[in-house]
Amino acid sequence: MIRRASAYGCKEDLPIKQTALFNRHQQSGASWIEQYGWQVPAYFSKPEDEAARVRESVGLADLSWMLKFDVKGYGLKNTLALGEGAFSWVLGPLHALVTCNPSRRREVMDRFQGLQTAGADLSLPPPIYVTEVTSAYAQFLLAGPRCRQVLRKLTSLNLSEASLPDLACGQSSLAHVHAIILRHDLNGIPAYQLLVSREYGESVWESVLHAGYEFHLEPFGLQAHQLLKA
Structure with a gap:
């Protein structure tokens, strides 16, 4: 629960929202932070190390609170x-x-x-x-030089630079689930935002992690995301 001031100046208890990946993040040892009324992972390991892995290879973050x-x-x-x-x-x-x-x-x-x-x-x-439709979708950020190689294992969408440049979008099957795929780079780092129906969030998350196993794909939290945007 989170304490907030009501319109009448008194305090009221309001529940913190949780993404479809809450239990999965809990199992992965996430340290939590409240972000605009959502409980989101602040980090899974040192934020600096998480950001470095994204810059060097690839990482996966939960942006469902956007x-x-x-x-x-x-x-x-x-x-x-x-x-x-x-x-x-x-x-x-x-x-x-x-x-x-x-x-x-x-x-x-x-x-x-x-x-x-x-x-x-x-x-x-x-x-x-x-x-x-914020709560209707699970929204993930797949970022890093290897992100396109990971994504190609899961979708038939043409991910070439000519077909899906920065700030372009497409719709396709992703891990056998309909998805909206948004290309939105992070300070020159290739990145895709993946939106799927909330009910499929956990299974798609697991599929993306499995597809990125050879590249040592791991989740990263809000603090690493902020470092990458800085």
Whole structure:
């Protein structure tokens, strides 16, 4: 449980959310930290060592706590302008996935509200429909020079630089489960964000670790992730 101030100034107990990988991380010896209301691994070993392994080979992190919004509607005919730190990924005609750090929630929601109301014709449907899907997906970060070699064992999606460059996305089967694959490099380090339905999170996590065994793939925590982004 986490203690937070309510709107009336008193304290109330609110549960900390747990990702689909909580039990798996617990078994792996994770040290925990609260991140925007989620219980996430701070580290599994020394953060500096975890970051070094990612830079040299490959690592896997649980980013399920990141904000995710499913956006649909004719308003997507134009590019979504959501500001720095929020990313709009095209999933299909008039369909996008928006991801961002939870610290940007209010700003992103305000922008959604503006898009829904600016110049809207009340006789027409809203320009966009927005559904938060943060808890619906397990979201993993596979990063490092070897990440493409690991991913190729699990999906038939064309991962070449020409087909899936930085900030591009695709949808494909991943370890026999439908997945959204986002290419989002970390300061020049090749990286992919993998989104699957929460119910398949643990099995896909295990499949990715198994595929990366020859490269000594291990999980890394929030502190190493912050070092890699710095």
